[in-house]
Amino acid sequence: MSSSTLPLLFINLGGEMLYILDQRLRAQNIPADKAKKVMNDIITTMFNKKFLEELFKPQELYSKKALRTVFDRLAHASIMRLNQASMDKLYDLMTMAFKYQVLLCPRPKDILLVSFNHMDAIKDFVKDTPSILSQVDETYQQLIEMYTPLSSGEFQLIRQTLLIFFQDMHIRVSIFLKDKVQNSNGRFVLPTSGPVPYGTQVPGLIRVFSCAGEEVSRLQFTNGGNYTAALREGSFEIFGDRVTKLGTNMYSVSRPVETHMSGTSKNSAQHTKVNTAPNPLAKEELNLLAKLMGGLEVQKTGNADSGFRVNLFATDEEEQEALISRPDELSYGVINIQATKDQQANAELAKIMGEFTESGDQSPCSSSKGDDLLAMMDGL
Amino acid sequence: MYHKEKSIQIKNSASSLYNNLSVQRIAPRHLTYFTVVHANVVNMVSASWDGLNYSHRQLQSKEPNVATSTSLIMQAAFCVLPSRDLLVVTSQKGIQMYESDGSIMVYWHALDTPETPTAQAIFGRGISAVGQNYICVGVSSGSILVFDVPSKGSNITLSEVLEEHNESITDLASECSGSQECIADLVSADDGGNLYVWKSGEEFQILNKIAGFDMTCSSVKLWKGTVVAGYGTGQIRIYEAVTGILHAEITAHARWIYSLDIAPFSGLLLSAAEDSLVRVWHLTLTPETNSVEVAHLHNECVTDTQICGAKFCDGDGYAFAVTGYDLSEIIRYTQT
Numbered sequence: 001m002s003s004s005t006l007p008l009l010f011i012n013l014g015g016e017m018l019y020i021l022d023q024r025l026r027a028q029n030i031p032a033d034k035a036k037k038v039m040n041d042i043i044t045t046m047f048n049k050k051f052l053e054e055l056f057k058p059q060e061l062y063s064k065k066a067l068r069t070v071f072d073r074l075a076h077a078s079i080m081r082l083n084q085a086s087m088d089k090l091y092d093l094m095t096m097a098f099k100y101q102v103l104l105c106p107r108p109k110d111i112l113l114v115s116f117n118h119m120d121a122i123k124d125f126v127k128d129t130p131s132i133l134s135q136v137d138e139t140y141q142q143l144i145e146m147y148t149p150l151s152s153g154e155f156q157l158i159r160q161t162l163l164i165f166f167q168d169m170h171i172r173v174s175i176f177l178k179d180k181v182q183n184s185n186g187r188f189v190l191p192t193s194g195p196v197p198y199g200t201q202v203p204g205l206i207r208v209f210s211c212a213g214e215e216v217s218r219l220q221f222t223n224g225g226n227y228t229a230a231l232r233e234g235s236f237e238i239f240g241d242r243v244t245k246l247g248t249n250m251y252s253v254s255r256p257v258e259t260h261m262s263g264t265s266k267n268s269a270q271h272t273k274v275n276t277a278p279n280p281l282a283k284e285e286l287n288l289l290a291k292l293m294g295g296l297e298v299q300k301t302g303n304a305d306s307g308f309r310v311n312l313f314a315t316d317e318e319e320q321e322a323l324i325s326r327p328d329e330l331s332y333g334v335i336n337i338q339a340t341k342d343q344q345a346n347a348e349l350a351k352i353m354g355e356f357t358e359s360g361d362q363s364p365c366s367s368s369k370g371d372d373l374l375a376m377m378d379g380l
Numbered sequence: 381m382y383h384k385e386k387s388i389q390i391k392n393s394a395s396s397l398y399n400n401l402s403v404q405r406i407a408p409r410h411l412t413y414f415t416v417v418h419a420n421v422v423n424m425v426s427a428s429w430d431g432l433n434y435s436h437r438q439l440q441s442k443e444p445n446v447a448t449s450t451s452l453i454m455q456a457a458f459c460v461l462p463s464r465d466l467l468v469v470t471s472q473k474g475i476q477m478y479e480s481d482g483s484i485m486v487y488w489h490a491l492d493t494p495e496t497p498t499a500q501a502i503f504g505r506g507i508s509a510v511g512q513n514y515i516c517v518g519v520s521s522g523s524i525l526v527f528d529v530p531s532k533g534s535n536i537t538l539s540e541v542l543e544e545h546n547e548s549i550t551d552l553a554s555e556c557s558g559s560q561e562c563i564a565d566l567v568s569a570d571d572g573g574n575l576y577v578w579k580s581g582e583e584f585q586i587l588n589k590i591a592g593f594d595m596t597c598s599s600v601k602l603w604k605g606t607v608v609a610g611y612g613t614g615q616i617r618i619y620e621a622v623t624g625i626l627h628a629e630i631t632a633h634a635r636w637i638y639s640l641d642i643a644p645f646s647g648l649l650l651s652a653a654e655d656s657l658v659r660v661w662h663l664t665l666t667p668e669t670n671s672v673e674v675a676h677l678h679n680e681c682v683t684d685t686q687i688c689g690a691k692f693c694d695g696d697g698y699a700f701a702v703t704g705y706d707l708s709e710i711i712r713y714t715q716t
Contacts, residue, residue: 001452001472001501002501003499003500003501004499058496058499059497060497103686151572151594152594152612153596153612156598157501157548159396163396164396164419164452167393167418167419167706168393168706183684187684187706189684190656190686192634192655192656192681196614196634197613197634199613200614200631200634200635201614201615201631204631205630205631206629206630206676207630208672208673208674209628213625213626219674219675219676221676223679224657225657
């Protein structure tokens with residue numbers, strides 16, 4: 001499908017991740033200087049020039065597994081640590097939030113406005129740090145350059161590609177349930193009321209014309225909804241009012257971030273894994289991943305004492321429980337870069353990447369090498 | 381006017397793709413076939429008319445001679461020709477044609493895909509049987525491939541490539557009234573909303589071009605020389621095919637239209653969009669005055685669902701079926 005989807009997926013998911021981490025850092029009363037360091041480190045890594053260069057190249061979307069690996073890495077770009085259960089929950093929240101935004105976008109082109117909302121918030125997180133700020137500004141330019149020339153049909157193709165990525169995900173998010181934007185079966189509420197998208201008229205009129213082009217009759221019909229006229233168009237420039245609220249920060253210290261695991265097993269029968277490993281094509285994906293990861297330089301933890309763990313759950317016991325009770329079909333099956341093994345895991349990963357760049361290219365037995373690599377990564 | 385019937389469960393949920401439902405009625409065997417696309421799989425269901433028997437089959441977008449591939453499918457549609465029926469499936473890699481029960485693949489056409497991906501996506505989209513022996517398939521580049529299909533066997537050949545559209549093809553439709561009098565027998569639509577009207581033959585001829593207004597036409601039908609087109613703005617426009625005269629304009633939906641269908645014997649029109657609504661209209665054509673009348677008859681709301689496919693199950697429009705993104709069922713409605 002669209003080969004221009006990955007940057008939007010990454011930036012929006014990254015934005016959601018930052019909203020959630022910011023909320024958790026505050027909820028856990030992490031000292032302001034440490035919290036700021038974490039946010040700055042992650043944002044610096046996210047907007048690393050080499051990394052973004054790779055990201056913006058035309059390419060197919062990564063599998064869920066591969067993308068999750070990238071975010072695992074990103075979340076650990078600083079002194080903060082997350083246990084697997086917390087990382088799983090973080091990823092669930094990020095993906096469901098962006099799925100919601102993509103579905104509710106009035107026009108496909110509005111996905112770009114959602115992306116700008118995330119970018120605007122990220123810019124605000126780093127407004128005191130000029131070096132990171134300039135990286136963020138450059139990324140605005142790249143987004144504008146790449147996406148503003150696209151037609152509405154091309155945006156719809158991007159949206160359809162994203163919807164395939166999010167297909168069949170119905171994890172219930174507490175904040176969505178409370179706000180009544182998600183039903184108890186995990187499906188989002190799609191209202192048949194409110195403003196129509198920019199460029200669309202409120203439905204209800206049939207106009208008939210003569211062969212000469214004059215209107216000869218107008219008939220109205222009941223549209224079955226409660227629509228109002230479109231709002232003004234949001235801004236597609238570096239600065240401006242985006243108009244849409246989709247993509248803005250919906251969390252605050254008082255609104256907790258919970259997900260419900262139960263009840264989702266009903267959907268397991270319909271859970272088709274589109275990209276199942278092992279698969280020789282995954283080797284290509286690993287190639288790309290290795291190149292991307294090469295750009296994700298992990299912060300060296302100079303002082304062991306400065307590191308701390310963030311919990312996405314209310315208590316450690318809850319986190320433990322969540323790890324044990326997570327349904328199989330919802331496991332992401334990725335490399336687990338866990339706190340204690342991080343040094344070793346980094347070494348392994350570095351070795352893999354080194355191996356890859358050394359040997360470099362396609363040889364007849366490269367498919368078996370791909371299998372080995374997958375096995376190695378799974379074993380970490 | 382219509383009431384909901386028992387839904388048909390399918391093995392996977394429908395993906396958000398234009399015209400993501402195809403229906404074929406097999407009258408002699410009292411069966412109806414349905415196809416719904418999910419990512420790289422086509423879900424086929426064969427349903428008996430008495431509602432007692434359902435059988436399922438899944439087709440994957442695998443090219444022959446290649447070990448594995450994950451190629452996303454853009455569309456699957458039944459093509460009914462006088463001599464035979466085929467099921468055509470388009471994907472990012474190429475075009476597959478199967479016997480209409482999905483049992484055997486009879487033809488494969490690869491699309492030119494470059495080594496490294498380019499900014500322009502590559503895929504096939506837009507499928508229609510045309511005339512006596514042609515099947516036309518649209519491509520993301522704007523080309524339309526015309527295949528010549530013999531009355532049996534797999535000796536299908538690429539007869540012509542029509543290079544008129546500059547934007548990605550979204551949908552193709554052939555004249556469905558069964559009337560021999562219509563000159564135009566194919567209409568093609570693209571991402572810019574441009575419509576081309578064709579006459580089929582050894583060399584296809586352009587009869588007319590109807591310019592778009594920079595908005596995707598996602599679904600198009602051709603009936604009694606009249607083009608009915610649905611757009612991303614939620615509008616439906618009705619044109620006279622050969623002259624391009626705009627007969628009517630309807631502000632039909634609050635979101636992107638994903639599917640249109642016409643019941644050729646009754647003139648019923650079905651429209652479905654991401655706004656969760658399916659609407660039934662009636663078209664009356666008066667050739668003497670060259671006028672069209674449009675009446676709105678019925679609405680169905682599929683709560684919390686972005687509809688991606690809607691088709692009548694028979695030529696009179698007595699029943700219709702609907703699919704939606706993330707929904708693992710085919711919802712059916714019949715006239716009360």
